[in-house]
Amino acid sequence: MKQRQFDPLKLDVEAFARDGGQLDGEWSMVDLPRLAEAAPPESPAATWPPLRWSVRGERVTPRAAEAQTWLHLEAEATVSLVCQRCLQAYAQPLAFARGLRFVRDEDLAAQLDADSDDDVLAMTRALDLRELIEDELLLELPLVPRHEECPEPLVHVDDELPEPAQDDKPNPFAALAALKGKGSKQ
Structure with missing residues (x-):
């Protein structure tokens, strides 16, 4: 039997899992x-190395339960981010491996997702795998991008600030304090 061809940009998840399909x-x-x-x-981004990905579909039939549709997804990429300590660009590797369970509708997906540790999505006949992988990679981005160790020594802001100028002007709040003091003596 000839194996069916699947398009990763319009993936029929149910058919892919039923056939035990694999793409990379x-x-x-x-x-x-x-x-x-x-x-x-x-x-x-044009200078970044390409994203490498793979996906495998699977149908699991637990005892006395409805068959489950799963996609097992892996991807790795390297993106360039700006270090928040030294403000220099650096290469940040990103990778993930996820099992995603697909169910018949959004309501069931929301209910099962809240009740279990598995990632649960609603079934679709035209899943854009590239968009799903991009979503997962965005979740892998660090909250505060930074080098493990910055290549150049960091400059301390305190070292660069000039000393405050000494003025002979009286502090305007000192005059207010004096007025307040006069009012409390009466």
């Missing part, structure tokens, strides 16, 4: 616009 490939990081917009100007 590479995409240019330019094709992931939400990740690409994190690129610093000196390191645009």
Whole structure:
């Protein structure tokens, strides 16, 4: 029997899982616009290494229960981010491996997702795998991007600030304090 061809940009999840399908490939990081917009100007997404991904479909039939549809998804990529300590661009590796369970509708997905540790999504006949992988990679981004160790020594802000100028002007709040003091003696 000839194996069916599946399009990762319009993946029929149910048929893919039923056939035990497997796909893998590479995409240019330019094709992931939400990740690409994190690129610093000196390191645009076009210069990043390609995203490598793989997906495997599976139908699981637990005892005395309805069959379950699963996608097992893995991806790895390297993006360029700006270190929040030294403000220099650096390469940040990202990787994930997830099992995603698909159910018949949004209501059931929301209920099962709240009740279990599994990631549960509603079934679709045209899943954009690239968009799903981009979502997962966005979740892998660090909250505060930074080098493990910055390549150049950090400059302490206190060292660069000039000493405050000594003025002969009286402090305006000292005059208010004096007025307040006069009012309390009466």
